[in-house]
Each structure stands twice: as structure tokens, then as C-alpha cells.
Amino acid sequence: MSRVFNFSAGPAMLPQSVIERARAEMLDWRGSGMSVMEMSHRGKEYMSIAAKAEADLRELLAIPSHYKVLFLQGGASSQFAMVPMNLLRGMGAADYINTGDWSIRAIHEAEKYCKVNVAATTKADNFTSVPSQAELKLSSDAAYVHYCPNETIRGVEFPYIPETHGIPLVADMSSTLLSRPLDVSKFGLIYAGAQKNIGPAGLCVVIVREDLIGKTIPGTPTMFDYKIHADNESMYNTPATYSWYLAGLVFEWLKELGGLSAMAAINQRKAEKLYAAIDSSGFYTNPVARECRSWMNVPFMLPREEFNEHFLKEAKEAGLTTLKGHRLLGGMRASIYNAMPEEGVDALIAFMADFARRYG
Numbered sequence: 001m002s003r004v005f006n007f008s009a010g011p012a013m014l015p016q017s018v019i020e021r022a023r024a025e026m027l028d029w030r031g032s033g034m035s036v037m038e039m040s041h042r043g044k045e046y047m048s049i050a051a052k053a054e055a056d057l058r059e060l061l062a063i064p065s066h067y068k069v070l071f072l073q074g075g076a077s078s079q080f081a082m083v084p085m086n087l088l089r090g091m092g093a094a095d096y097i098n099t100g101d102w103s104i105r106a107i108h109e110a111e112k113y114c115k116v117n118v119a120a121t122t123k124a125d126n127f128t129s130v131p132s133q134a135e136l137k138l139s140s141d142a143a144y145v146h147y148c149p150n151e152t153i154r155g156v157e158f159p160y161i162p163e164t165h166g167i168p169l170v171a172d173m174s175s176t177l178l179s180r181p182l183d184v185s186k187f188g189l190i191y192a193g194a195q196k197n198i199g200p201a202g203l204c205v206v207i208v209r210e211d212l213i214g215k216t217i218p219g220t221p222t223m224f225d226y227k228i229h230a231d232n233e234s235m236y237n238t239p240a241t242y243s244w245y246l247a248g249l250v251f252e253w254l255k256e257l258g259g260l261s262a263m264a265a266i267n268q269r270k271a272e273k274l275y276a277a278i279d280s281s282g283f284y285t286n287p288v289a290r291e292c293r294s295w296m297n298v299p300f301m302l303p304r305e306e307f308n309e310h311f312l313k314e315a316k317e318a319g320l321t322t323l324k325g326h327r328l329l330g331g332m333r334a335s336i337y338n339a340m341p342e343e344g345v346d347a348l349i350a351f352m353a354d355f356a357r358r359y360g
């Protein structure tokens, strides 16, 4: 068996020990005589798996008790609609910070339900930075403020949490949740598609302050109502049982590693050494303002486009896969989420240096 270092932006690598454990438990989960995939979500075995996953996530992020944790489906993309449907609460407008492609998707969806005030945009610098707190034009009539702390495509990250003066802050943390400790109490709602740092695709985690839910706009589908999911412990309908179980194994892995501070130290080290290799190469470039460079998604360009194909082919031969940049940007992108081992980043850096020597 040979496993590659997979730099995919998502679905992304999972910790090997998690996959091994899932394999060991595949046919017979702890004497139940069945796979987790075959269990009733209402049976006591599965209920214990689900409850343990939630408890571990709460512990990892120190989620206060007045927040609900929901394990939903429909991806982060459904949240682009669910957020306005639930959080407008009779108000007609929301503030959105636009820092790139995923912010724009969220804005377009919200425009179907309310007036969107764009509180700031970094379009003028081609989304290579984030606005400062002073640049945010927050409005007084906003039901909430939405932003994307880590823009997965361009690798741009907020180095600070926006201050919204009591207006609920909503964050699309799809590509950054669990990469480091987080003060959940600063947010009204956090959502994240699972397929990067949490587990397999098919699951979306929502963390929401209890007092914000239960006032949906008229016509909201039952499945889009956070309160319904909260009241039913994310089992109003059949949840993504296996993805939820695997997410639980990832949470246990994080706890064994020492929690999110330990994870953050590793992530910071991985990102810093990769950016240092890019900046000192005289060959590769990354256009993002230094203080806004993502720990998770590292895009980089080669000096000539015709090198790209060679780079991808040779990298693959070296066991380094899925490095092709997003189709909007070209070039390369290395996503180095929690489960990417430091050796994977070291191997990529060594390969990049060798490639630059040969093609530079």
C-alpha cells in the first residue's frame, strides 16, 4: 500500500490513524455485529456515537452551553441560504464582507432574501488581502454580519475577528475551523462543510447561538430551519451517519494530539516553512499580503505557464498530488489542512526546490 500526500482543497486528506480505525471497525462496530453505515440513527449504538462526537467537538472548541451544535447536510452552500432564512428575524438587511469567491457566492444567495450591504470589498486588489477593521462600513440596520475568515480559493485569511458591536457575526469557516483555537462566544453562527478539517463530505457543522434561532422567514422549508434541527438533535431526518461518525474519530484524534493549541502550532509551522520556501525561491510567487496568508490553502505561481504541466506530472510521480490551482486562478495550490503531515509539506518543499533548480 502506498498513500500519497494529497494537497486537495477538499475533500482532503484524513488522518491515517482515523481511516485505520474506521477500517478496523468497518464490519463490526464494537460487538454490535454491524457497520456504523448499517445502524439505525435512532438506535442506542449510533446515538452514543453521535453524542460523543458532539461532546468532543464542544470540548475542543470550548463551545459555551448556550450554543447549539448541528450536524447537517447540504454542504456549506446550503448555509448561504439558511443563514438569511433564519437570522434575518424580521429585519430586511444584512452586512457582508466580500473577500473573494466564497464571499461572493454567499452574497448572491443572500440577495434573494434581503438587502445586502457590502461592508467592504477587496476586489480592487484582486482579493489578495482583507479589509482592516477601520475599513468595515457596518450598517445599523443589519440583522447580522457575514464573512469568510479563510477564502479557500485564493488563500486569504483574516488575521483578526471583526468587531460588530453587538450585531451577530456569522462566519463561513469551511476551510479553517479546527485549525486553531477559537473564541466561539464572539460569533452568532459558525458553519463549515466537513470535507477539509472535519471529516468526509456530506456533513456540515453549524454552531449557533440559541437565542438567534426559531424566527425563520415565511416559507422556509422545514429542513432549512435551524430550530427544527436543534430541537431534534440533528435527527429530524436521517443524518449523514457515517460522515458524522468519521468526524467523531477526527475529533478524538485532535484530542489525542493535544487539542487545538497543539494543532495550531503544527499548522503554523507547516505554513510558515512553505511560504518561506516560496518567497526565497526566486522562482515561485504568492501574491497575498503577508499578514493575510492562509495557513490552510497556499496558492503559488510558477514563472512560466508552460511549466505547470511538468510540475504537476513530476509532483505526482513523487507522490505529491492534487496541486493544480483552482480553475479561476491557474498555477498551483497546496492545501495543507490538519491531516496533512508535516513530512508532506517537507516533501513538497524539497520537490519544489529541485524543480526550480532544474527549470529556473
Ligand code: PMP
Residues within 6 Å of the ligand: 010, 074, 075, 076, 077, 078, 102, 148, 150, 151, 152, 153, 172, 173, 174, 175, 193, 194
Ligand atoms: N465556503 C468555503 C470557504 C469553501 O471552501 C467551500 C468549498 N470549497 C464552500 C463554502 C462550499 O462548500 P460545499 O461544497 O460543502 O457546499
